[in-house]
Amino acid sequence: MSKQQSSEVQVKRFSKAFVWAHGINAIAFIGLYITALPMYTDWFNWLYVVFGGPENARLIHRILAVAFILPTFIWLIFDHKGFFMWLKELVTWKKRDFQFFSEFVKELFGFKFKHVRQTFFNAGEKINSILQIFCAILLIGSGFPMWFPDLFPSALVQWSYFLHNVGFGLGFAVVLGHIYLSVIHKHSRPGFTGVITGKVPAKWAKSHYTEWYEEEVKKGNFPDLDDPKKNKKKGA
Amino acid sequence: MKKSVVSKEYQNLQKEIAKLQEQWKKSLNPDVVKPNLDQAAMSAGVPVAALAAIDFDISLFLQWIDELSKLIVDQHQELEEKLGEVRSLLNEETAIRWIDEAFSLNSIYFARFAEENGIDEWIPQFLAENALRPYLQLTADKVQDVAKAVHGAGCPVCGEPARLAQLEGEGKKVIHCPRCHAHWPEKRIQCSHCGNDDHKTIQFITVEGEASSQVLCCEKCKGYTKVIDTRQFISRPSSAILDLTSIHLDFVAQENGYQAAPGNLETNN
Amino acid sequence: MATEYVKLVDVTKCDGCRACMVACKNWNDLPAEPQDFLGTMQSHANVSADTWNVLTFVEHENSKGGLDYLFRHSSCYHCVDAACEKVCPESAISYTDFGSVVIDHDKCVGCGYCEQNCPFDVISLKEYKDKNGKEYRKANKCTMCTDRLEEGLQPACVTTCHPGAMQFGEKEEMLQKAEKRVSEIKERYPNATIYNPAGVGGTHTIYVLAEKPSVYGMPENPKVPTSAVLWKDYAQPIGKAMVGGVTMALVGAFVANKFFDKKGKEHEEDGGDRHE
């Protein structure tokens, strides 16, 4: 089998709803970070000028905060099957999930590694999801008392500042890792185009998410890449 | 005060000198000053110190001049030689003369002395005046309660023209002599030079941004008095320092055509 | 370094004339805020962005069953360890050499963190409008008349207090005076006490109180909120270190990848796992 051939075959990985939800979420998240940075460290005070003053930065931050909450509902409403599958995967942990990590570290630093069979989401993505859900709850939950301090007891408002700050630091680290692995790290890059187009190369899907891929083959949704007949035809 | 036009350095020198003078005064036996409280002379405006018998200790006076010189040299090394020269010119006889001339504020004498001996003009009188003050201040301490001020005569103790008043208590105006530290009360709206208390011919000049001071100006005699509300101060300076740090008020008053000692110009320098 | 000063408020000498409120408005050019009658002798419920000190008034039943009318000049305490300064993300709040806590309006972005964290509830945001009609906010509170202190003058409220209920001077001297005063009035007011709460490191406005602080509506044990300490002393620095750490790790990973990529070119045939 030649590389070129197999990468031509594309399979559908993400639903439209997910692509939109993910996109809005990502943009809102980045915007929220940029509008928050000048308050996090003085280094970024020049950003106030970019936004036209702290009042505007605050306004944009709040608009984006709403945009940040929306995607969950978009995904839930337009692709509830995908949404619940994701939730189910997040709580399902097997031996292969733990094996994933030792191989992952090798891969991350460019050593030789082998793929551990994974379902739709690999263990790393699951960790990423869990951390991001955690951060989102932290950030959203603390954001409300900060936005409407008059509606909450002052102790709660005070703790919210702390939690928002924790969410900021943690969220940044998690998202940085997430972006690195999808955009910059070469083995994962098809995942990045995939989250925009919804489609990924079949070969890549098969090696990265073997279990999921084979299941879809059984259902007749995806081509069986190991089928000698098919391969021959393609290769001819 | 921040607003003062006098340099911090010079203010500090003056504060140190004031401290020394306070020590010197305390070291004096109060009996060296024997005031002669001649009521007639006093009500004619003759300063008490002029009538008092003061037993000056010449060697002590010279010692004080040495201490003063040292203080100045500490801040201005370049003056060491000059001050040494002055000291070498001072013997008992000149010291007695200095005391006399300093007492009557005879700047002409001191200027000539400086010129004849080729020293900076300010040095002789500066030294003499500051070494004389402890005696004047001691005199003021002794007669403070009996000396009565006469309008136009300046300080009832040392004769220095009146130019500085402070507000006390509920707003009582008290004139303070920056030279001998004597103080005496006066009506809030009254000229300390001619006694004019007609509010129509008295006006106050204030300086923008200065909440605690004003200058009382009299249209009748063209005299002025700085009136400072030291009740607002965090710490009250001595009258000498207050007079120094508020010197910009003198400039303002003089620019407006008023004088600290109207009609008495020969003693005002 | 300037001297550290303290404003000593002896509430037992206050006769409730409110001259201090007027003096404060005058000196600081603050607009009057007409208030509805509050049903007591007190004019304003609490200090605000335009009213930096308020004379509070409580009726208190004393131990003998009689009524005491308690007045108190209330304004910013100028904490030694000020929560407002701690939480300000823009370093717009700072300590002066005099010990006062001041706000730099050029740096203030109106986030209101200080307002939410002050244990005494004496700092608040004021709405402004710029010439284009755009609204913005800045924090305001008593400055201890720092502009006057710089000129060697006492705070306006202190100079205007006729019964001498307020004094201003060097910290140690004021503390001694407070102690002396409390021992003087102990007989008349057995609950008399000095209010200089340790939970905020002490304050630069110190009270001699005739009764327990809570009687005057003051917190008994005010402190810098624990959340603020965790936030500013732990979460923020750890967060910054973590962000830096993750960035470094990823840069490391990126460089390592490039490096092994070159070395690994020969193995490409058996490295069938590379899918690009």
Ligand code: SF4
């Ligand atoms: S009392 Fe409140 S506003 Fe004043 S210094 Fe303390 S924390 Fe800041």
Ligand SMILES: [Zn+2]
């Ligand atoms: Zn005099």
Ligand SMILES: [Zn+2]
């Ligand atoms: Zn006159």
